[in-house]
Amino acid sequence: MPGTAKNYAVANIIQGPGKLWVIGTPPVDATPRLTLASDGTPDSVTHGTCIDLGAIQSAITNAVKPKMTPIALDQYDAPFDSYLQEEDATIEAELAQTEASKLQRALGVGAYSTGSGYKQTTFGGLTTVPTACIAAISPTRANPNRYYVSTLFSAASVGGFEVSMGRAKASAYKAKFQGLMDLTRTAGKQTGIWHQTLADAAGGTPTAPSVDVTEIFQGPYDLWILPTAPTDGAVRVTLDSSTLTPDSAAHPASVHLGLQEGAGKFTVIPKLTLMKADQVTGAIGVYISGLTAKIEAEMSQSSMSLLSQMLMTGAYTLSGGQYDQFTFGGGDKAAAFCLCMIGKKRTDATKAVVCCLYKVNSVAGVDLTMSRQKRSSWKVEFDGMNDITRTAGRQMGVYHEMI
Amino acid sequence: MKRKYGVVLPVDIDGRIYEFGSELELDDETAGEYSHALIAVEEEGK
Numbered sequence: 284m285p286g287t288a289k290n291y292a293v294a295n296i297i298q299g300p301g302k303l304w305v306i307g308t309p310p311v312d313a314t315p316r317l318t319l320a321s322d323g324t325p326d327s328v329t330h331g332t333c334i335d336l337g338a339i340q341s342a343i344t345n346a347v348k349p350k351m352t353p354i355a356l357d358q359y360d361a362p363f364d365s366y367l368q369e370e371d372a373t374i375e376a377e378l379a380q381t382e383a384s385k386l387q388r389a390l391g392v393g394a395y396s397t398g399s400g401y402k403q404t405t406f407g408g409l410t411t412v413p414t415a416c417i418a419a420i421s422p423t424r425a426n427p428n429r430y431y432v433s434t435l436f437s438a439a440s441v442g443g444f445e446v447s448m449g450r451a452k453a454s455a456y457k458a459k460f461q462g463l464m465d466l467t468r469t470a471g472k473q474t475g476i477w478h479q480t481l482a483d484a485a486g487g488t489p490t491a492p493s494v495d496v497t498e499i500f501q502g503p504y505d506l507w508i509l510p511t512a513p514t515d516g517a518v519r520v521t522l523d524s525s526t527l528t529p530d531s532a533a534h535p536a537s538v539h540l541g542l543q544e545g546a547g548k549f550t551v552i553p554k555l556t557l558m559k560a561d562q563v564t565g566a567i568g569v570y571i572s573g574l575t576a577k578i579e580a581e582m583s584q585s586s587m588s589l590l591s592q593m594l595m596t597g598a599y600t601l602s603g604g605q606y607d608q609f610t611f612g613g614g615d616k617a618a619a620f621c622l623c624m625i626g627k628k629r630t631d632a633t634k635a636v637v638c639c640l641y642k643v644n645s646v647a648g649v650d651l652t653m654s655r656q657k658r659s660s661w662k663v664e665f666d667g668m669n670d671i672t673r674t675a676g677r678q679m680g681v682y683h684e685m686i
Numbered sequence: 687m688k689r690k691y692g693v694v695l696p697v698d699i700d701g702r703i704y705e706f707g708s709e710l711e712l713d714d715e716t717a718g719e720y721s722h723a724l725i726a727v728e729e730e731g732k
Contacts, residue, residue, distance in 0.1 A: 307725060334722050384722045387695055396698035397719050405698060413695050413706035516701065676696060676703035 294425045301343045301421030301431075302492065303376050303458075305388065307331030309416035309436045312468045315476045317418050317432050320487030325418065327488045335493040336388065338379035340455035343419045345433040345477065347372045349564075370564040372435060372462035372474050374417055380498035381446055381454045381636070386682055389458040391440040392553050392571050394676040402686055405518055406551055406576065407669050407679025412569045414439050417460045428483040435462040435475040439569045441555050446638050446682065448504035448626040449546025461557065464565040474565050497630040504547050504626035506580055508538040508592070512621030512641045515673040519683045520623050520637050527625060527635040538592070541584035544660050547624050548579045549638035549682070576640055576667035576679050578622055583660050590649045592617075593663055619644050622665050634685035640667040641680055688713050695723035 304324075308331035310317055318329040325333040350369040353362035378385060383402035387393040391413050393406040418434040442459035464473045511534050513520055521533035529537040554573035557566035582589070591599035591609030595617045599609045623639035643665035650661035669678045688711040693704045697720050704710050709727060717724055 305722075332721065332725065384695075388722070392696070394696040394698040394703045395720065395723055403698075409696055409703075409705060411696075411705040411707055415694060674701075674703065676698065676705075 294423075297421075297424065297431060299421050299424050300339065301419045303336040303339065303343055303374070303378075304418045304420065304490075305334040305336065306416035306418050306434070307333050310434065310476075312472070315434070315436070315468075315472050316478050317420070317434050318487065319420070319430060319432070319480065319484045320489035321485050322489045323420055323422060323428070323430050323484055324490040324492060325420075327490045329487075330490075333490045334388075335490070336376075336378055336380075336458070337382075337385055338494045338496060338499065340377040340379040340453075343374065343376040343421070345374050345419055347475075347477075367564055369559075370474070372565065373459060374419055374433060374435060374438070374462075375442070375457065375459045376419070377455045378458050379453065379455045380495060381456075381500040382495075382498040383682060383684055385498075386444045386446070386456075389440055389442060389444040389456060390551055390553060392574065393551070397686075400685055401519060401683055403519060403681055403683035405677035405679075405681045407574060407667075407677060408671075408673070408675030410571060410675070412439050412553075412555060412571050414463060414569070423479070426483070429480045430484065431477070431479050433475070433477045435460060436468065436473075437463045437465050439463060439555060441553065443550065443552030443575075445551075446500065446549040446624075446636070447546045448500070448502065448549075448624055448636075448638075450501070450503055451546065453499050453501040461555070461566065461569070463557075463569065464563055464567050466563065466567060473563075497628075499629065500626070500636060501629050502626055504543075504624045506540040506543060506547060506578075507623050507625060508540065509534045509621040509623060509639075510536050510538075513639065513681070515677065518677050518681050520625070520639050520681075522625070522635055522637070522685075527627060527633075529623075529625075540580075540582065540589065541586075542582075544581040544583050549577075549624055550579075551576045551680070551682075574669075574679065578624060578638065578640060578643065578665045578667075579662065580624075581660050581662050583658075585651060585659050585661070590651070593645045594649045595645050616644075619668060628684070636684045637682070639681050639683075640665065641673070641678075642668045642670045644668065689717065690727040691717055691724040692727050693723060694725050697723045 438460040521530040558568035597609040647664035652659040
């Protein structure tokens with residue numbers, strides 16, 4: 284008897300980078316595939332204004348994960364069937380461009396603004412979660428004019444963003460887009476589509492890609508306490524234009540927190556509740572149930588005043604050159620304060636990048652290490668809080684950059 | 687001339703925040719500065 288041919292197809296082994304796009308006009312139900320122009324970018328006539336999310340630090344991961352519920356009987360030692368309970372579709376990538384509009388895209392619930400000399404994204408207090416069609420496009424290994432395309436017709440950004448400021452490593456942040464079911468579409472193709480083009484891309488109207496390596500941030504920062512926070516009407520930290528430090532008139536008595544070890548991290552992450560229904564397998568809506576914003580750093584200096592300030596529950600005393608002390612135990616929590624990280628752009632040291640939380644608590648405590656082998660350094664963590672006296676959308680903080 | 691735009695990502699323009707799903711009227715220059723967050727709305731009869 285003849286055998287059966289094996290399916291060895293080396294061309295089907297996928298490897299190669301991709302690009303991530305926000306699609307202005309999603310593919311329609313009848314033709315759910317993304318229409319590509321000759322250069323493999325979304326066709327701008329069919330799909331309107333599409334936006335390239337820029338440089339990718341590492342792989343784009345597309346995933347569709349079913350959750351199967353086994354149906355078992357006591358008489359048998361294994362399930363006799365299963366039923367699809369849920370199906371989860373996501374696209375994830377580590378984005379490399381630290382730029383206000385791209386950070387806003389990764390956060391979703393942030394408000395973008397720009398004007399003379401600045402771009403900013405504020406956050407805190409928004410209630411509506413934006414959704415958009417997201418697509419990843421990657422040329423095939425065998426033919427760069429043919430493509431693998433992954434599309435989520437409607438997706439919410441669930442990953443938030445991180446800005447890491449330090450010498451050792453460029454800042455990047457993991458963006459994650461959660462697919463939502465569009466119940467107006469035909470069952471079986473309500474969330475998304477993966478497809479591979481089998482003919483060379485031709486014609487169409489390309490969309491300009493927007494990789495801009497000048498937006499990749501790397502470099503040190505300084506950490507400041509601002510006793511006078513930016514106001515609701517002037518949301519950015521006002522900087523002295525020559526030193527790029529807090530302006531002493533707008534932010535009097537600002538405290539510089541000295542030297543730090545390694546990078547400082549600023550993270551803003553939404554907690555989204557996915558709405559589900561028993562009739563369908565995926566999320567059909569989304570709501571923001573929380574927002575976490577924090578600044579983390581490792582402090583090098585350990586003056587008593589700094590330690591006291593970072594503990595927040597201590598009482599500091601400086602006595603006429605005799606001693607410098609802080610006591611702890613039994614005190615009340617000190618007032619929260621405004622905190623910001625200020626760095627300079629890698630490609631233009633005259634322009635600052637600022638990450639600011641209007642109201643934080645220091646939550647990691649303090650350490651004092653006494654060792655011959657290791658100098659004393661200590662990790663601090665500041666949790667952002669909502670200042671409800673401010674306008675919704677800018678109640679927690681701001682990322683801003685000079686342009 | 688001002689045109690109507692739908693908000694696809696929240697924007698803060700002149701101190702007012704417009705959330706996802708809302709609409710606003712803007713001149714072309716301002717709309718260009720916020721192009722990543724807006725989509726033109728086709729008005730009936732135009």
